[in-house]
Amino acid sequence: MQIRTTWLYKKFSSIKTSILFLGILSFFYLLGTIFPQGGDINEYINAGGRFIFLVKIFGLLDAFTTPWFLITSLLLLISLSICSYERLLTLMGKQILDTAPTKSYIIPLNTGENIDNTFIKKLNFKKSYSNPSATVVTRGISYKWLTLIYHLGILLCFTGFFLTYMSAFEDEVIIYPDETKAIQPSSQSRLQRLLGKKHKELPFKIKLEEFITEYNQMPSIDYPKDKLSRLAVGLGWTSNSLNYKIKDDSLFPKDWKSRLRVIKDDALILEKTIEVNEPLKYGGFTFYQAAFKQDIKIEMDGGPLAIDAEVGKETIIPGLEGEIVFKNLRTGTLFKRDGTTEKIIPFVDVYIFKKISDGKTDKEKIGRLEKGSLLTIGSKTFGIKGFSEATILSYRYDPGVPILWFGGIMTLIAMALRIYSPWYRVIYRVDVKDGRTLLKLSINTKGLLADKEHLIKRIQHFVLLSKNP
Amino acid sequence: MIDTILARDSFLLSTELRLFWLVAFLYGVSLFLHIAYLLTKKNSVGKAAAGILWGVVVVHAGMILFRTVEAQRAPFQTLYESLSWFAWSASITYLYVGRKWKDIYLPGIPVTILAMGASLYALLSRSPAVEPLSPPLQSWWFEYHVILAFLSYAVFVVSCSIEIVYLLIKPCLKKGKSSGYGLDLNNIEAFHRTSHKLVLFGFPLLTFGIFSGAAWANDAWGRYWSWDPKETWSLITWTVFAMYLHSMTIPKWQGNTASVFNILGFICMMMTFLGVNWLAKLLGIPSLHVYAV
Ligand code: HEM
Numbered sequence: 001m002q003i004r005t006t007w008l009y010k011k012f013s014s015i016k017t018s019i020l021f022l023g024i025l026s027f028f029y030l031l032g033t034i035f036p037q038g039g040d041i042n043e044y045i046n047a048g049g050r051f052i053f054l055v056k057i058f059g060l061l062d063a064f065t066t067p068w069f070l071i072t073s074l075l076l077l078i079s080l081s082i083c084s085y086e087r088l089l090t091l092m093g094k095q096i097l098d099t100a101p102t103k104s105y106i107i108p109l110n111t112g113e114n115i116d117n118t119f120i121k122k123l124n125f126k127k128s129y130s131n132p133s134a135t136v137v138t139r140g141i142s143y144k145w146l147t148l149i150y151h152l153g154i155l156l157c158f159t160g161f162f163l164t165y166m167s168a169f170e171d172e173v174i175i176y177p178d179e180t181k182a183i184q185p186s187s188q189s190r191l192q193r194l195l196g197k198k199h200k201e202l203p204f205k206i207k208l209e210e211f212i213t214e215y216n217q218m219p220s221i222d223y224p225k226d227k228l229s230r231l232a233v234g235l236g237w238t239s240n241s242l243n244y245k246i247k248d249d250s251l252f253p254k255d256w257k258s259r260l261r262v263i264k265d266d267a268l269i270l271e272k273t274i275e276v277n278e279p280l281k282y283g284g285f286t287f288y289q290a291a292f293k294q295d296i297k298i299e300m301d302g303g304p305l306a307i308d309a310e311v312g313k314e315t316i317i318p319g320l321e322g323e324i325v326f327k328n329l330r331t332g333t334l335f336k337r338d339g340t341t342e343k344i345i346p347f348v349d350v351y352i353f354k355k356i357s358d359g360k361t362d363k364e365k366i367g368r369l370e371k372g373s374l375l376t377i378g379s380k381t382f383g384i385k386g387f388s389e390a391t392i393l394s395y396r397y398d399p400g401v402p403i404l405w406f407g408g409i410m411t412l413i414a415m416a417l418r419i420y421s422p423w424y425r426v427i428y429r430v431d432v433k434d435g436r437t438l439l440k441l442s443i444n445t446k447g448l449l450a451d452k453e454h455l456i457k458r459i460q461h462f463v464l465l466s467k468n469p
Numbered sequence: 470m471i472d473t474i475l476a477r478d479s480f481l482l483s484t485e486l487r488l489f490w491l492v493a494f495l496y497g498v499s500l501f502l503h504i505a506y507l508l509t510k511k512n513s514v515g516k517a518a519a520g521i522l523w524g525v526v527v528v529h530a531g532m533i534l535f536r537t538v539e540a541q542r543a544p545f546q547t548l549y550e551s552l553s554w555f556a557w558s559a560s561i562t563y564l565y566v567g568r569k570w571k572d573i574y575l576p577g578i579p580v581t582i583l584a585m586g587a588s589l590y591a592l593l594s595r596s597p598a599v600e601p602l603s604p605p606l607q608s609w610w611f612e613y614h615v616i617l618a619f620l621s622y623a624v625f626v627v628s629c630s631i632e633i634v635y636l637l638i639k640p641c642l643k644k645g646k647s648s649g650y651g652l653d654l655n656n657i658e659a660f661h662r663t664s665h666k667l668v669l670f671g672f673p674l675l676t677f678g679i680f681s682g683a684a685w686a687n688d689a690w691g692r693y694w695s696w697d698p699k700e701t702w703s704l705i706t707w708t709v710f711a712m713y714l715h716s717m718t719i720p721k722w723q724g725n726t727a728s729v730f731n732i733l734g735f736i737c738m739m740m741t742f743l744g745v746n747w748l749a750k751l752l753g754i755p756s757l758h759v760y761a762v
Contacts, residue, residue, distance in 0.1 A: 015719060019712050026708045033698040033705075064696055161694075170691065216601040219475055221482070227593045234490040234592060242483045244475045244598075255604050276604035277688045288691040338471045396691050404693065408680045416673045448670055 140423030150414035156407025164400030213332035218252035219244035422450035493588035495525035500581035515574030549595035558623035572651035576630035610685035618678030628667035629735035702741035
């Protein structure tokens with residue numbers, strides 16, 4: 001093994017080098033929190049960003065894909081691999097300590113007592129080895145193996161990140177109720193871009209059976225904004241502002257759910273209701289409840305023609321000055337504070353946006369339009385003729401995730417065991433001096449739960465007990 | 470019916486808020502006594518400072534339980550709540566760790582400054598209203614994520630407080646002077662070792678905090694890591710503490726180098742918790758990823 005004796009190899013297996021690489025990485029992370037990641041340079045300049053020269057040269061708006069960052073990560077990985085390999089070699093080799101027991105603890109001892117027996121049978125130690133100068137016994141999971149395992153776990157996590165970096169891609173699909181949609185990803189992973197490949201349509205379709213929205217009734221308080229008034233409220237000088245009230249806009253999203261079906265060759269494969277935090281997994285893909293899209297049909301002056309509008313977007317209505325925005329279409333189930341539920345009569349809030357000078361717009365709420373009733377704006381009356389809600393699913397293919405989870409769990413378990421669980425090593429020898437038998441020992445512990453004093457007491461307890469059987 | 474419920478909720482909220490002000494005030498009293506101890510070196514004053522802190526921790530625990538009943542969910546899900554939890558967990562960790570110390574009270578100063586600061590920040594800058602959780606927050610990951618991350622924060626606070634006291638007192642002792650604060654050449658190293666043990670204790674918790682955050686983000690947003698400033702700062706904190714733990718395995722670095730990493734780790738932790746956007750603002754650099762807590 002020539003390579004193991006080279007300067008570079010030794011440097012890479014040094015813990016100081018690992019600290020250096022970790023330090024450089026932290027610096028990159030820091031840059032990533034200062035400069036808006038994924039941002040566009042023009043946007044950055046317009047928003048008043050500084051250090052433009054540095055940002056352009058070093059690609060600081062994408063700090064985590066720059067060669068500098070990737071090379072440092074790679075160097076840390078190499079160091080981690082070399083360290084782990086070295087540790088493995090040490091662990092596989094025969095571990096003989098040439099340390100004789102120190103004189104730390106000398107206990108008067110009954111000559112008849114079998115010390116090996118005391119350690120192995122009574123104190124649950126395992127014998128590592130014995131030679132004329134000392135016997136070595138240990139208890140607990142070997143901390144060196146645990147250290148190796150969690151460093152390997154970290155290595156696995158890095159592998160997971162790398163797989164994600166190279167092969168993950170994501171996209172979005174909008175599906176209306178009762179619609180069965182073929183999925184054609186338009187984005188590519190880095191690997192695909194490198195190989196110049198494009199996605200085919202996925203071999204299954206997704207059908208939306210139903211889209212469900214639920215709201216909570218959210219009572220709110222008129223808590224003052226300024227700090228002195230807050231102090232006054234806290235001291236009880238005024239408490240009105242702590243009274244909960246149910247206001248006009250007290251509906252707060254509780255959940256969005258999509259009842260989905262996975263369909264392959266016209267056969268139903270899977271059915272699942274997904275919600276935020278509860279995605280659907282199929283065929284290596286994960287589908288998330290990302291958002292929803294609402295469209296509304298508005299009738300004007302009772303006429304037969306309907307105006308189609310997307311909720312939240314500006315709509316021009318002939319005969320009205322400015323642009324109308326229908327916001328916050330609410331429909332579905334309301335969970336009330338008193339524990340009851342009720343069906344929401346669908347409604348939207350109507351705003352008018354008027355352009356004033358300097359490209360600024362003036363926004364004014366006109367009122368609420370409820371299904372079944374009318375709202376007058378200017379000389380016109382409006383009503384809701386119909387509406388629809390489509391689910392927006394984001395989906396992602398990421399083969400790095402299972403490796404990351406595995407590596408993460410491995411790291412966590414081994415690290416927790418290494419750091420918390422007790423490990424003891426006792427090196428001992430029985431000596432006879434001045435006609436007295438002495439037990440000389442030295443004790444080594446690892447793990448926060450290790451209790452050296454307690455072990456010494458236990459050893460004393462057994463050894464002394466055996467004096468008077 | 471609904472009016473009765475709202476009246477009850479309002480009553481609970483105002484009771485809780487009064488309790489919280491009392492708690493913040495008592496943290497202030499404890500801080501005042503700790504500073505008096507610093508100036509007078511009288512053990513009786515130090516004892517009183519620690520005694521008050523024990524008292525406020527009990528009242529604060531009661532208040533957090535009260536909030537749990539009031540909100541009918543785990544009480545650390547908004548910034549108002551997590552600041553309160555932070556103050557309490559740092560104080561109780563300090564008292565627990567120091568329970569066997571004899572006449573050492575100095576680490577109580579940074580701890581009570583932070584506890585009082587966090588309580589006042591919650592009271593003056595955040596609304597105490599109990600609000601339903603938005604859909605992304607309704608995950609069982611959330612509670613574990615927050616509770617363990619905050620436990621790690623608490624131990625890092627105490628570790629850093631010990632580290633600061635060590636760095637200030639050690640030079641005096643080296644010059645042969647007595648510190649007068651219950652620390653001498655016999656016990657200062659054992660006292661200092663506690664800060665290493667605390668970081669060791671906290672590190673797996675922080676690791677779990679980050680890992681569970683990633684698992685949760687993967688379920689809620691469909692991506693386990695987005696390089697959002699809050700995420701990135703947590704990674705910086707984790708990396709700096711890993712550097713600290715590594716330095717502690719190098720005998721020559723166990724003195725000042727490791728101590729610097731420990732204090733740096735604490736600063737990064739505070740950045741993760743509260744200061745995420747502060748740096749960007751300070752440097753006049755816009756951040757697109759403003760993280761709304
Ligand atoms: C992402 C990278 C790494 C992380 C997060 C990490 C984390 C840790 C942690 C938490 C400890 C525990 C300290 C203790 O038990 O007192 C440790 C110990 C150690 N690490 Fe690392 N480490 C990393 C990379 C490396 C590398 C590249 C090396 C190679 C030189 C290395 C070598 C060691 C050694 C020798 C120990 C002491 C082992 C012991 O006392 O059981 N680590 N590491």
